[in-house]
Amino acid sequence: MSGSPDAVTPAVALDEWLAGPFGRLLIHEERAHLGLALEDVFGAHCVQIGHWGPPDAFLPLARIPRRGLIAEPGARGDCVSHAASLAIQTLAVDAVLLPHTLEYEPEPHEVLREVERVLVGEGHVLILGFEPGAPWALRHYLTPGGFPPGLVRLLSRGRLRDWLRLLGFDVVEVRRFLNVLPIEALARGALAARHARPGGHPGGRLGSAYLLKARKRVYSLTPIRPRRRSAPQVTAAAVEPT
Numbered sequence: 347m348s349g350s351p352d353a354v355t356p357a358v359a360l361d362e363w364l365a366g367p368f369g370r371l372l373i374h375e376e377r378a379h380l381g382l383a384l385e386d387v388f389g390a391h392c393v394q395i396g397h398w399g400p401p402d403a404f405l406p407l408a409r410i411p412r413r414g415l416i417a418e419p420g421a422r423g424d425c426v427s428h429a430a431s432l433a434i435q436t437l438a439v440d441a442v443l444l445p446h447t448l449e450y451e452p453e454p455h456e457v458l459r460e461v462e463r464v465l466v467g468e469g470h471v472l473i474l475g476f477e478p479g480a481p482w483a484l485r486h487y488l489t490p491g492g493f494p495p496g497l498v499r500l501l502s503r504g505r506l507r508d509w510l511r512l513l514g515f516d517v518v519e520v521r522r523f524l525n526v527l528p529i530e531a532l533a534r535g536a537l538a539a540r541h542a543r544p545g546g547h548p549g550g551r552l553g554s555a556y557l558l559k560a561r562k563r564v565y566s567l568t569p570i571r572p573r574r575r576s577a578p579q580v581t582a583a584a585v586e587p588t
Contacts, residue, residue, distance in 0.1 A: 359495040364399045367533040373399045379521045381407045389440020396447030397421040430456040434464045445474045462513045467564035482554035485528040515560040524555040
């Protein structure tokens, strides 16, 4: 049975939410913290995996010349590929952005495996997510269809740390932000205040969103030299005449 022509697809519902007061406030805060976290990230190639907001919301913040958006089939992007099986050469990318990608993908751990594969040594991954137990997470649990729409799961920073550690990453920075209750009037007021004070983007321990930055570990190989065996010594007393 075909759907109604007026039915709203999950992707369209998410785009409409991100264009509203909640989404614009969230992206505004994420841009501020992601820009600071990218100040010391360099290289030749940077990719964003997953569509989130306007196509130019995050990638222009990277100080890397070649940038691209990898989107799922049906979404807009520079390249179409499934996040759990990236069409990217191994050891070819210097930085990967995951804006809530792991919260929407059915296999988030496999996505991280692919990120580890394509990243060069000392490459960075920057993950945006919602903090479980925070006010925005509570709103998600109470909202039919999710808040934002289509959200599959919430991943704690502790779980991400464990996954990244097993994959050979070191977490180098964690930021927590979005200290606004998920009430539309408050979101509009907070967004207006942020624009009035462009430099004011406080973090905090009670924020509903976080940014986690990790660097791929490089293992140095220490060559093991073969042990020199000394020739057996024969004493005169041990030699018997024939």
